[in-house]
Amino acid sequence: MFVKEGIIASPGIVIAKALVYEKVIVEVNKNKVEDPDKEIEKFQNAIKKSHEQLETIRIQAISELGEEEGAIFEAHAMVLDDPEFVEGVEAEINDSHLSADNAVKIVTDRFYEIFDQMDDPYFSARAADIKDVGTRVLQNILGIVQADLSQLDEDVIIIADDLTPSDTAQMDKKRVKGFATNIGSRTSHTAIMARSLEIPAVLGLCDITETVKTGDLMVVDGLTGRVCVNPGNEELESYEKEKQKYLDYLKELEELKDLDAITLDGRKVELVGNIGEPNDAAGVLKNGGVGVGLYRTEFLYMNSDVMPGEEKQFAAYRSVLEAFPDGPVIIRTLDIGGDKKLPYLPMDDELNPFLGLRAIRLCFKEVGLFKIQLRAILRASVYGHAHIMFPMISSITEVRQAKAILQDCMKELDDEQIAYDKDVKVGVMIEIPSAAIAADIISKEVDFFSIGTNDLCQYTLAVDRMNQEVSYLYDPFNPAILRLIQLVTATSDKKDQFFTGMCGEMAGDPLAAILLLGLGLDEFSMSALSIPQIKKIIRSVRYEDAKAIATAALNMETGEEIMDFVQESMKKLNLYN
Amino acid sequence: MIKKEVTVLNATGLHARPASMFVQTAGKFKSKIFVIKEGNSINAKSIMGIMAGGISQGTTIEIQAEGDDETEAVDALVQLINDKFGE
Numbered sequence: 001m002f003v004k005e006g007i008i009a010s011p012g013i014v015i016a017k018a019l020v021y022e023k024v025i026v027e028v029n030k031n032k033v034e035d036p037d038k039e040i041e042k043f044q045n046a047i048k049k050s051h052e053q054l055e056t057i058r059i060q061a062i063s064e065l066g067e068e069e070g071a072i073f074e075a076h077a078m079v080l081d082d083p084e085f086v087e088g089v090e091a092e093i094n095d096s097h098l099s100a101d102n103a104v105k106i107v108t109d110r111f112y113e114i115f116d117q118m119d120d121p122y123f124s125a126r127a128a129d130i131k132d133v134g135t136r137v138l139q140n141i142l143g144i145v146q147a148d149l150s151q152l153d154e155d156v157i158i159i160a161d162d163l164t165p166s167d168t169a170q171m172d173k174k175r176v177k178g179f180a181t182n183i184g185s186r187t188s189h190t191a192i193m194a195r196s197l198e199i200p201a202v203l204g205l206c207d208i209t210e211t212v213k214t215g216d217l218m219v220v221d222g223l224t225g226r227v228c229v230n231p232g233n234e235e236l237e238s239y240e241k242e243k244q245k246y247l248d249y250l251k252e253l254e255e256l257k258d259l260d261a262i263t264l265d266g267r268k269v270e271l272v273g274n275i276g277e278p279n280d281a282a283g284v285l286k287n288g289g290v291g292v293g294l295y296r297t298e299f300l301y302m303n304s305d306v307m308p309g310e311e312k313q314f315a316a317y318r319s320v321l322e323a324f325p326d327g328p329v330i331i332r333t334l335d336i337g338g339d340k341k342l343p344y345l346p347m348d349d350e351l352n353p354f355l356g357l358r359a360i361r362l363c364f365k366e367v368g369l370f371k372i373q374l375r376a377i378l379r380a381s382v383y384g385h386a387h388i389m390f391p392m393i394s395s396i397t398e399v400r401q402a403k404a405i406l407q408d409c410m411k412e413l414d415d416e417q418i419a420y421d422k423d424v425k426v427g428v429m430i431e432i433p434s435a436a437i438a439a440d441i442i443s444k445e446v447d448f449f450s451i452g453t454n455d456l457c458q459y460t461l462a463v464d465r466m467n468q469e470v471s472y473l474y475d476p477f478n479p480a481i482l483r484l485i486q487l488v489t490a491t492s493d494k495k496d497q498f499f500t501g502m503c504g505e506m507a508g509d510p511l512a513a514i515l516l517l518g519l520g521l522d523e524f525s526m527s528a529l530s531i532p533q534i535k536k537i538i539r540s541v542r543y544e545d546a547k548a549i550a551t552a553a554l555n556m557e558t559g560e561e562i563m564d565f566v567q568e569s570m571k572k573l574n575l576y577n
Numbered sequence: 578m579i580k581k582e583v584t585v586l587n588a589t590g591l592h593a594r595p596a597s598m599f600v601q602t603a604g605k606f607k608s609k610i611f612v613i614k615e616g617n618s619i620n621a622k623s624i625m626g627i628m629a630g631g632i633s634q635g636t637t638i639e640i641q642a643e644g645d646d647e648t649e650a651v652d653a654l655v656q657l658i659n660d661k662f663g664e
Contacts, residue, residue, distance in 0.1 A: 349588075
């Protein structure tokens with residue numbers, strides 16, 4: 001028996017037999033060839049065969065995993081047809097008399113390196129595509145048949161170096177119960193696939209393919225990030241217990257689904273979901289979210305090749321509003337700029353993009369674009385409880401300016417005799433420190449606030465959390481952040497019919513839940529999967545206790561001290577994330 | 578053979594969508610079309626080649642075409658670049 005630790009990529013515990021899925025290590029023939037024409041023919045046949053395979057996989061991926069996954073294989077097919085790839089390989093064969101396999105490997109590696117070195121996630125994804133396609137062509141030239149995972153006769157845990165879309169698309173989803181791989185991170189394809197299949201995964205185990213054999217009994221513990229190979233009876237029993245405990249916990253969360261998020265002493269808050277596109281609404285409903293606290297409309301723009309028109313936007317907003325007939329849907333207007341750009345909207349490079357032309361500032365510059373969105377939201381507002389939220393507000397002047405444009409749109413719709421909700425609620429993101437400090441002033445013009453902790457932390461602590469050199473300074477538990485949150489909620493408490501929510505990552509953090517409840521937050525908006533856990537915490541505490549904990553925390557000196565204190569308090573209440 | 582020099586003006590250069598528009602436009606012509614950047618020749622019908630070329634805003638490139646529709650091809654591609662890909 002032995003235990004290894006890796007990166008937690010998908011939660012849960014599974015006990016099953018290992019299946020080592022080894023990529024056949026492809027040995028290419030490095031000798032000069034006598035007959036280049038024969039090699040060219042081999043290459044062309046392999047391209048043809050690869051095309052046929054990709055088409056089969058594409059159809060399977062679309063039916064089992066959706067259009068988006070299918071599109072990956074369309075991109076792969078484009079690489080097969082690419083003249084630079086095809087001619088590159090043919091040139092190596094004709095000019096240098098390389099074998100077809102050697103030529104494919106050399107050309108694939110050349111492109112892989114170019115794309116991999118570009119510091120851009122778009123190109124990293126292209127690099128992975130090229131490698132996946134290159135390997136496929138190579139295997140077809142050499143007649144190597146990759147182990148077939150499409151029909152398995154028992155439940156297995158897949159052990160691999162890494163898994164590509166080609167690998168996962170064809171797996172027997174009924175039998176594959178877990179992943180353990182040598183490399184990978186929480187954002188790699190294997191991790192995303194594991195979470196969408198809801199199976200445990202531990203990645204980054206370095207040499208798991210060397211140390212485990214097919215048929216070994218093993219445990220993948222996606223809760224602690226451990227894998228245990230050939231466990232003894234004692235360990236097996238303890239893992240069975242842990243597994244049962246986790247299943248019970250999930251069942252308990254499931255049972256909370258239709259219950260209110262209400263404290264033991266009767267304070268009710270709203271738990272809602274963050275979504276990026278209309279399809280995400282289903283996940284929010286499934287997890288018991290009563291509405292949407294943040295609809296990030298920029299995905300509508302980013303997933304499109306051209307500026308999405310009023311009709312397209314209207315249809316998207318309407319479908320989300322109709323999914324929540326009773327709950328609020330907070331639609332955030334376009335938040336682009338900073339690290340997010342649109343291919344069809346020219347933007348100058350800026351020295352400080354996060355302090356520059358982004359979000360509402362960009363919308364004021366591109367009023368035409370802004371009005372299309374506002375008109376679409378207004379028109380959709382008759383189908384539910386639409387709330388309009390403006391991002392990156394720094395002062396009341398901007399709120400007034402945005403509302404004036406909204407008024408213009410309302411007037412246009414009046415003139416055109418098009419219906420909209422005349423009492424549509426208007427709010428702002430609180431993500432710039434000046435807006436938090438002047439929350440009482442800004443509140444005069446709006447119906448609600450939503451605190452965006454990610455940017456609020458970044459701007460308050462002056463730290464770029466993507467910069468590894470300084471990201472340690474990024475801390476939502478920093479007393480300065482808690483005090484800013486308190487300034488905002490205190491304003492909200494004084495006004496009737498006014499609410500303050502939070503839509504940053506902090507709202508879904510179990511460790512922050514009691515603090516935020518105690519600070520008086522009315523609405524918590526988070527990724528759908530976090531909702532049940534936060535609901536359980538809210539339903540297990542008294543509001544009075546949460547207030548006492550928050551008050552004590554506000555007077556502490558460091559984020560670390562606050563986190564330790566909250567952890568202790570949760571333990572005392574028999575709560576631990 | 579026809580050739581013309583042109584400077585890429587759009588903000589993202591020949592990246593993602595502009596690159597694919599460029600390659601698709603090139604693909605409509607029968608002529609052999611190449612982009613010459615700093616002496617390197619890139620097949621204008623290859624999305625991988627064009628994207629890997631790292632042609633950013635402000636880069637001057639030469640477009641060369643040879644074939645029956647060489648004039649039309651060069652004109653169409655130069656115009657696409659001068660129009661900033663419709664941005």
